[in-house]
Amino acid sequence: GKGIFGYKKITEWEKNKPFVLDKSLLKWNSDSDKIPRSICKEECGIGEVKQGDHCCWVCVKCEENQYVDINKCIKCPQGFGPNENKTSCLKLTIEFMTFNSPFTLIPIIFSTLGIILTIYIIYIFIRYNETPIIKASGRELCYVLLAGILASYLVTFFLVTKPNFASCLLLRFGFSTSLTICLSALFTKTNRLSRIFNNSIKQVRQASYVSPKSQLVICGSIISVQVVAIFIWISISPPGTSFDYDDPKRVILQCKTQNTHLAVSFLYNFFLVILCTIYAIKTRKIPENFNEARFIGFTMYSICIIWVAFIPIYFGTTAAAGTSKSPKNNYKIQLTTMAMCLSLSATVILFCLFVPKIRVVVLKPNKNVRSKSTLNKSSFKSNTQYKNSKVVLQSKCPGNFEKSLTVATVASSNSTTSSPVSAKTLIIFNLLSLNYKQSCLKVQVGNKN
Known part of the structure; x- marks a missing residue:
């Protein structure tokens, strides 16, 4: 049923005598014997300020780079940050x-x-x-x-x-x-x-x-x-x-x-x-x-x-x-x-x-040696007109230089390729790779220069 409220004597106070309170006589509306706090609202935590009247307020958290000064959030200058208690600014480590x-x-x-x-x-x-x-x-x-x-x-x-x-x-x-x-x-x-x-x-x-x-x-x-x-x-x-x-x-x-x-x-x-x-x-x-x-x-x-x-x-x-x-x-x-x-x-x-x-x-x-002929047989797949032809390289620059090569037998006449490479091109590239100057060479393959 409903509880009955009334007055109950829990202590006495007399002048010039100590005030003694028997807590066992106190019965609170909870299972705990702890005395409830008689306040309007809990105080704000670290880094928080009060907003509202003096009895009923709301705690507002300051930003990460702000500290609390007389219930105000103050921003720290660049290169500084608030301390652990949010009460002042400290220089940040670079x-x-x-x-x-x-x-x-x-x-x-x-x-x-x-x-x-x-x-x-x-x-x-x-x-x-x-x-x-x-x-x-x-x-x-x-x-x-x-x-x-x-x-x-x-x-x-x-x-x-x-x-x-x-x-x-x-x-x-x-x-x-x-x-x-x-x-x-x-x-x-x-x-x-x-x-x-x-x-x-x-x-x-x-x-x-x-x-x-x-x-x-x-x-x-x-x-x-x-x-x-x-x-x-x-x-x-x-x-x-x-x-x-x-x-x-x-x-x-x-x-x-x-x-x-x-x-x-x-x-x-x-x-x-x-x-x-x-x-x-x-x-x-x-x-x-x-x-x-x-x-x-x-x-x-x-x-x-x-x-x-x-x-x-x-x-x-x-x-x-x-x-x-x-x-x-x-x-x-x-x-x-x-x-x-x-x-x-x-x-x-x-x-x-x-x-x-x-x-x-x-x-x-x-x-790592220079082969007698560095030309690849597969390079002449479609160049059968040079089959067993003689390749003559003559120097047009001062000095005696003459070299002859015999092109080996190439692929059969029915071998084809979409992008044939001329024998003359391969010979010149071989010589260029050996640091011969192209302007000093005359290349003759068969009857073609």
Whole structure:
């Protein structure tokens, strides 16, 4: 039934006598013997302020970068954050990549191994510079390519070190230019093969600008476009350091880099990747002895996959910075991803184009010899008019040079191919690979010059 309310004596108070309360006589409207607090409302917690009248109020939480001062939320200045009790501001620790972090150690170890391997390959190329395998690979462009690979590995150290003016300046040049050097050398290689073998089918006149000097000029011109773009970028936005305050609890020291300028650099390199891939496809059916294009093609496919994966990771973490979805180590993820993408691209080029050559030079020296005829029989499938013909090479330059070759029996007359390669073209390419000047040669196959 209903409870009966009434008065009950629980204590007495007299002047000059202590006040004694017998708690056992108290009966509260709960199962606990704890005395309820007689207040209007509980006090606000840490980082909260009161809103309302003096007896009935609402506690409102301050923002992450604010502290409480006389029942007001006060914002801390940039570079400062509230202390644990939210009563004042403290200077935040400046963050940057450190060498004891896994985000730094992994790319540094990977790049260091790559640098050691690259230097070893450069040493092998210099030591065996005059051997047939090295000569036939196009030594000049190979050295350019190795320089680009070495630069790609070195960029990692500028990415993970503490930002300063020098490192930020070198990073702008190194990050874009290192990959451009590699791609320009690959493009020049595939373009040269395409012009020599494919154009000769349509034209009697041999391809021009295929000498080593011409190749270096073409390669340097392609690289210069990226270099000029970087100088323009520097003039518009000088390199230096800045602080990132997107996260109110953190201050990140970083290089001043705008994503727009970085995207333009990516587009140019991506354009070179597309060109290299197109030319690699165009030259995929050239004779086996000269077909480095298939390895270049595989290299381009791999580089495309690497950088297509990089773009959403880098720009995705940039867009999420300062939001609730932003990962705690977003800037570390960005820098580590950039370093690993460059290193992986360099590694793919190194293993696809150089390791097979080094394997022959070092482990199979018996194959590193000039054969009596480096022409491949499959190259003459549709050139049966040269069957058992005599090939005469005469020098038009000062000096005595005359060499005769006999073309071996070719495929049967019913063998066909969609893109025949002339015997004259193959002979000239053989001599060019041995550093003979095309302008000094007169080639005669049968009765044709």
